[in-house]
């Protein structure tokens with residue numbers, strides 16, 4: 120068995136070779152370190168405005184002022200978890216020490232607002248992946264994928280440990296963990312250091328059930344029905360991450376999916392959840408998935424098309440509709456076996472908020488043919504069938 124301490128053994132050894140990568144690493148560490156001052160600054164702004172209001176208004180808002188004290192406490196509590204998350208992160212990666220003494224002293228990047236949002240998103244992701252409160256979300260997003268894998272690779276006709284499953288864009292690793300827990304050899308891949316630091320903490324450091332708490336919604340100042348909804352504490356992890364079967368084969372890799380996975384015909388299954396819209400060019404993701412799957416291998420996907428780089432001035436992006444994405448999938452030679460649209464899914468939702476966001480996700484299972492008949496480039500991509508509802 121690969122022990123949980125070894126979950127990060129298959130890592131990108133060269134990722135932090137160059138100075139740019141080191142600076143990036145340091146910037147993310149700094150973003151976590153700036154969490155507390157940045158978040159407190161936001162509350163203090165409200166507090167000082169409150170103090171400038173007419174006295175009779177302030178009197179009517181006494182409870183609200185007390186609530187802001189609670190908000191500050193929650194930020195302090197979150198910061199305690201953040202300190203644990205970034206403790207020893209420089210040792211996550213093999214053979215490299217991205218935050219050497221020299222870098223600590225020479226690099227002290229100023230906080231970037233987008234990075235602060237990512238720190239907050241990382242805290243919310245703990246709810247989605249590793250809390251009881253995230254159960255419904257996981258049942259909607261991860262369970263169909265897990266069920267499909269069990270159905271496609273049942274243990275009465277195959278040895279699960281011999282089935283290689285890849286989860287690109289693994290986030291905090293719960294889907295990959297659940298697949299490994301069922302006996303399959305599963306590797307999660309992730310390139311965001313925000314996610315990698317937090318998943319490393321959960322998977323390798325957290326022991327015991329619900330032994331840590333965060334206040335994931337404390338930065339949501341709007342749409343609160345009750346003050347307590349903003350300061351709600353969520354405990355994690357809801358399961359003991361080291362509770363994997365003796366023979367479980369579970370690993371996480373760090374790095375860009377497109378760069379890490381270059382071996383053709385390797386994987387029995389690629390499982391993507393809320394991932395394919397993270398591409399500048401979704402066609403490249405589909406092409407890579409096709410190449411790395413073994414002939415006869417399956418790609419299971421669930422998620423929307425919230426193209427992440429759309430409308431980002433410094434990024435290139437294409438945003439084909441699902442109708443077009445589907446043609447691209449067929450164009451590479453995949454055979455679609457299962458397809459469903461309007462699958463109700465949520466992503467790191469605060470269920471108490473007055474604002475709710477729900478995706479009509481698409482779910483599909485497609486197979487790389489056992490025998491390829493013609494070069495994918497020569498296929499026209501259309502099979503004459505429309506999208507299945």
Ligand SMILES: C[S@@+](CC[C@H](N)C(=O)[O-])C[C@H]1O[C@@H](n2cnc3c(N)ncnc32)[C@H](O)[C@@H]1O
Nearest residue numbers: 288289290309310311314374375376392393397
């Ligand atoms: C929307 S999140 C979904 C995370 C997880 N699958 C879930 O459902 O909660 C997409 C994840 O993919 C990661 N990601 C995006 N592009 C990637 C790439 N090229 N290589 C590896 N990871 C990537 C992002 O950092 C992010 O954590």
